[in-house]
Amino acid sequence: MTRVPLTVERIVAAALARIDHDGLDGFSMRKLGADLGVEAMALYKHVPDKETLLDLVVAEIYAEVDLADPDLAWDERIRHFAHALRAAVLAHPHLLTRAVTQPPTTPVVQQRIDVLLGALREATGDDALAVRHFWVITAFVSGALLGETASVRQTDTTSDESATELDAITCPSLAALGPVLATCDFATEFAFGLDIVLAAVPVTRRRRPR
Amino acid sequence: MTRVPLTVERIVAAALARIDHDGLDGFSMRKLGADLGVEAMALYKHVPDKETLLDLVVAEIYAEVDLADPDLAWDERIRHFAHALRAAVLAHPHLLTRAVTQPPTTPVVQQRIDVLLGALREATGDDALAVRHFWVITAFVSGALLGETASVRQTDTTSDESATELDAITCPSLAALGPVLATCDFATEFAFGLDIVLAAVPVTRRRRPR
DNA sequence: ACCTGAACACCGTTCAAGT
C-alpha cells in the first residue's frame, strides 16, 4: 500500500500538520508514525530524536517567512519581516514559543535575522545602536505574537470556564477595561506597537541613493 | 519520620524548587512525590492534576512580584512593576513561558495587571489609549524576558555545540554584529526598551496633586 | 481522612531480528 518512501521532508510536513491539529502536548512519535503508515521506530532512521525533529519543524515555519525586497527602505523591510513572521507564526500557533525561542542555528533563521540587523545598521550607521534596537524590536514582536497566540492555544486546551470572579474593588481598572481588552484587533495593535519601536530608531543616514 | 502533613503550599513550594533545578521537562508528579517523601498518588488528594498544579506554581511566582508604592508617578509604577516582574521571573526561568502566557484568572495576577492599567489610565485619561499601550508594554516586557530566559534554558538542556557555521556572505550583518549581540547586558537593554515604550504613552493629565 | 499498590493507557528510545 504505502510505497512512498519515508523522508525527512515528509516526516517534518506530517509533524507540522499533526501539531497544528492536536497541539504540542498531543504530539507523539507514535502518532506521527501512524499518520505516515509506519511504526514510530522507523522515524529514527531519518531523524535523531523528537527534539531535533521539532527544531526542523520550526525551521520549516521560518522558511515560510517571506523575505522583503532589499530595495525597500530600511523601516519597510523591518515591517515586511515582522508582518511576514506574524503570518507564518499565526498559521502554526502551537509552535510560537519554540519558534521565537530557538537560537539561530539554521541558515534560514540566520538569514532573516540578518535582514533585520542590516536594516538597523543602515538606519543608524552605528553597530551598538543597531544591536540595541534589534533587541527592542524582536522583544516587542515575539511578545506580541506570544500574547496573540496564547489566546488561541488556551481555548484549544482549556475546556472549563473556571476563571475567578473579578474583584471590582481591588481591580477597578481591570474591571473597567476588561471589555475593551477582550475586543482588541491584534493586527492593528501589532502595527501600532511596531510603529512605536521603529520610531525610536535614530536615523543618522539619509535615504539610500537609488 | 516525615510527619509533616502534605498541604497545597508544601506541594507548590516543592514543585517550584524541582522545576528550578531540573527544568519543566524533567518535572514529574512521581519525582515530586519522592521529594516530599510520599507516593505520587498522594498528591492528587490536594491538587486536581499536574496542569493546575503548574498554574498554582505560576501564581506563586506572581505573588513574589513586589507591588509599587501607589504614590509613585504613573511611569515609575510601571517601571517598578516591570523590574519586579523581571526579577521574579529570572529567579524561575523555566516557568517564564507559562508565567507570561497564563490568562489572568487568579486575583494575584489580576491585581498586578490592574496596577499597569491604572497607571496608563491616569497618564492618558483615555481608556482606549490605555489599552493600546498596555498591549505594547506587556508585549515588550514578555518578549524581552522570553529572550533573556531563552539563553538560560538553552544552556541547561542543549549539551552539544552543533550550531551551523555562520555564512558571512549571505549574512554579513549577523557576522559583523555577532560578538556585540553575545555580550549584551540584559538589564541595561531592558531598561532601554522600557523607556521607549513608556515614552510613547501620550500624557494628557498633569502630575497628580499631592 | 489520608496514603499506598497495583493497574491502565500511554510516552521516547534502543536494539536485535526480519525482509
Added chain:
DNA sequence: ACCTGAACACCGTTCAAGT
C-alpha cells in the same frame, strides 16, 4: 537499506484497598 517487535524505563491518572 529500511522497517518491525519486543522490550526498557519512564509518564499521568484511577481506584480499590489499607491504616
